[in-house]
Amino acid sequence: MKELRHLNKYLYKYKHLLILGFIFLVISNYFGVWPAKVVRYAIDYVTDSYRVYRLYEGTSLSESVFERLEVGVLILGAIMILMAFLRGFFLFLVRQTIIVMSRKVEYDLKNEIFEQYQNLPLSFYRKNNTGDLMNRISEDVSQVRMYLGPGIMYGINLLVLFPMVIYEMLKVNVELTIYALLPLPILSLSIYFVNNVINKRSEKIQESLSDLSTYVQEAFSGIRVLKAFVREKDSAEKFTTESEKYKYRSLRLTFVNSLFFPLIMALIGLSILLTIYVGGSQVIKGEITYGNIAEFVIYVNMLTWPVTALGWITSINQRAAASQKRINQFLKEKNHIESTQNLERDLKGDVAFNNVSFDYPDSGIRALDGISFSVKAGESIAIIGTTGSGKSTIANLMLRLYDTTSGSITVDGEDIKAFDISSMRSQMGYVPQEVFLFSDTIQNNIAFGSDNISLADVEQAAKDADLYDNITDFPKGLQTILGERGITLSGGQKQRASIARAIVRNPKVLILDDALSAVDTNTENTILNSLSRIMKGRTTVIISHRVSSAKLADKIIVLDEGKIIEHGTNESLLAKGGVYKELYEKQLKQEENA
Incomplete structure (x- = not known):
């Protein structure tokens, strides 16, 4: 990830958007955590009210208890809708800050690369092909933008949501929390070992894309020669070969990425099973309520996307690091043709x-x-x-x-x-x-x-x-x-x-x-x-x-x-x-x- 340090100057430049995005993420997650408490309160409220209703069933008080139950459920439902609306509104603000920031950095980075291209000497262009130059300012920058936008947004979301949810879980029951989170270390180790594979395969993909772009650019520029010598078929076959290489490398990366989702879903499913089994035992003992089990299941499901996104974020970050490494190679190039005195005068012509x-x-x-x-x-x-x-x-x-x-x-x-x-x-x-x-x-x-x-x-x-x-x-x-x-x-x-x-x-x-x-x-x-x-x-x-x-x-x-x-x-x-x-x-x- 050291290659991505080059982007820190842009993150600092747009720090106000990043800070606002972080604040909006905290608020949206706060409104995301609360519905689980409301569900727990609703289940316990309905359960307790039903017991009272059964006690007074057949009497004049039963109707009063049922009416109060209806009113309570409507109020709780309204609170759930309000929470969902507020969470959605702040998620909108998150995208309007962090994603907008990523687009601004993308704009600045492309300008920086283009300016660097303009300043480099003619010798640089003699040893680098046009397709590779174009690919680094387009495809590679797009990969970097994915890290700056969705990568940072979902990464921050994971860092914010995880502590909030675990804190609420610990408040309810420590033992149940431990069982629910037991599969997560296995996930972390899996991601650690897969990281290097993703990084290497991402670099190979970008290299193939550069080769493909170069060939296409040359084919179109030399279309007159291709047609004059009737080499269209050979050109198409070579393009197919280059495309096949790119497809093969992309499929290899896709295979690695595809392992994440089933693995995560299996581990999340295991967490839910452990929650229901251990929670059920504690309900029988009277240590927790039915509402607590429902609350825990919601908490575990809330962690599903952030944990699932962890693999995706890892892939995005590794691709971005590979792309930024390629970008940095050209940004580090120096123009040795410089003025020693910066003399500006009208030339005579000797x-x-x-x-x-x-x-x-x-x-x-x-x-x-x-x-x-x-x-x-x-x-x-x-x-x-x-x-x-x-x-x-x-x-x-x-x-x-x-x-x-x-x-x-x-x-x-x-x-x-x-x-x-x-x-x-x-x-x-x-x-x-x-x-x-x-x-x-x-x-x-x-x-x-x-x-x-x-x-x-x-x-x-x-x-x-x-x-x-x-x-x-x-x-x-x-x-x-x-x-x-x-x-x-x-x-x-x-x-x-x-x-x-x-x-x-x-x-x-x-x-x-x-x-x-x-x-x-x-x-x-x-x-x-x-x-x-x-x-x-x-x-x-x-x-x-x-x-x-x-x-x-x-x-x-x-x-x-x-x-x-x-x-x-x-x-x-x-x-x-x-x-x-x-x-x-x-x-x-x-x-x-x-």
């Missing part, structure tokens, strides 16, 4: 890489090896290379999505680690290699990077990216809702929308990571002509495997296996006759053949 090397933390692969280059404010640089040469890694390091393994990066003469991360990134425009668009309007997707972008700015950015004419073909124009991941648009349109999103912010530093890979030559030339105008006055980093994109840059570096093998201008590199010229001639032939 960028320099000083002997930078980088190894990916999850794989250990060296992406960059001793890279050094600089670009002054307002200048542009093109980074050319084949797939896997380390081009995109440079963009990730400039945005501080990762930190260098060795060497340093400076912006305006300051180490990049000194800048406030949000402030620095807000002044950079980034077009990623893998375009991601949200299920929102085209306008909102282009204006995504800022809260103060006008419609005119969005339209101009769309024109600069050669997207505006395509948008006007849609019936709703900029208000067209894009499907998941921008599925409404073609690959080239999505890429141009991403370019528009980057330039609409008027960034000081513009990073284009293979931004024209999905467009044809004519569209590329149109966008390049627009970019040549947009690039003026801002630092631009053009990352590409196309030499045609590099022509715009003031300087060019060629990467191979994480190292700079050539650098210079377009003209000087062509004159040099090295790797750059080979790429240029190869791509020129491809365009001519196309």
Whole structure:
């Protein structure tokens, strides 16, 4: 249960609801215990009145005794109804405090997890799948809420009701109380031994659910590929296998949980039998009355649900502990990418890489090896290379999505680690290699990077990216809702929308990571002509495997296996006759053949 200590801060935050819920539980149980006394008094009252009636049967007093008996029974019945109503009312208040508290904590916990997800570095998402992330913020939090709501409510109810009932039982007869409670230690030992089994099986269930969620998410995201390769049947079979694993583990847990109820009912039945047998003997001896036996039976039955709930509460708590353990694993993750000085200033755009090397933390692969280059404010640089040469890694390091393994990066003469991360990134425009668009309007997707972008700015950015004419073909124009991941648009349109999103912010530093890979030559030339105008006055980093994109840059570096093998201008590199010229001639032939 130590994993659940993380929730103590929320219990303290909503302590007023918890305290009120406890008070309401005490009051409701008080009105729940009293009916047993009323029943005892009623049975004894009826028994004694009947004896008096039999004494005076046939006389004028018998009618008077019978009328008084009727009135007494009606009054006692009214008291029972009033007690039931009051108990029900306070139980309603209990749910409006403790269950409401659990919903509030659920809300806060989900926000805490989501905020943690937002703050974690890119390396975290490279080693954890989306389905598992979603499962921990949804299913695992739901399991924790069951502990905070019903688990705490019925747990407190057990702690409150048990002493109250046992106290009333002891007041009546100590010996009868001992016999009635005799089976309960057996129950406690049974629960103790089953706890570990429930905990282990609960963890296995949550793991299976994460695997199942991950597979479903991937299947739906890749539905185009599944259909194109006619793998629907294989996908369904794999889903069946994952579901079967989850079902098997759930049934194993259900089997353990199902042992509780029969065991508890048998022990409660044994308590009632002992109560009637021992109580009957004491009635014969004249030590207690018939009403006392009825009172005891009601007390034992009152303990039935709390004791029955003990197994259920145990299961809830163990599941919650297993889920909170999984949640805590991610909440304990640290973001090592932090600002050293939190500098917030307007960037000029001077960028320099000083002997930078980088190894990916999850794989250990060296992406960059001793890279050094600089670009002054307002200048542009093109980074050319084949797939896997380390081009995109440079963009990730400039945005501080990762930190260098060795060497340093400076912006305006300051180490990049000194800048406030949000402030620095807000002044950079980034077009990623893998375009991601949200299920929102085209306008909102282009204006995504800022809260103060006008419609005119969005339209101009769309024109600069050669997207505006395509948008006007849609019936709703900029208000067209894009499907998941921008599925409404073609690959080239999505890429141009991403370019528009980057330039609409008027960034000081513009990073284009293979931004024209999905467009044809004519569209590329149109966008390049627009970019040549947009690039003026801002630092631009053009990352590409196309030499045609590099022509715009003031300087060019060629990467191979994480190292700079050539650098210079377009003209000087062509004159040099090295790797750059080979790429240029190869791509020129491809365009001519196309």
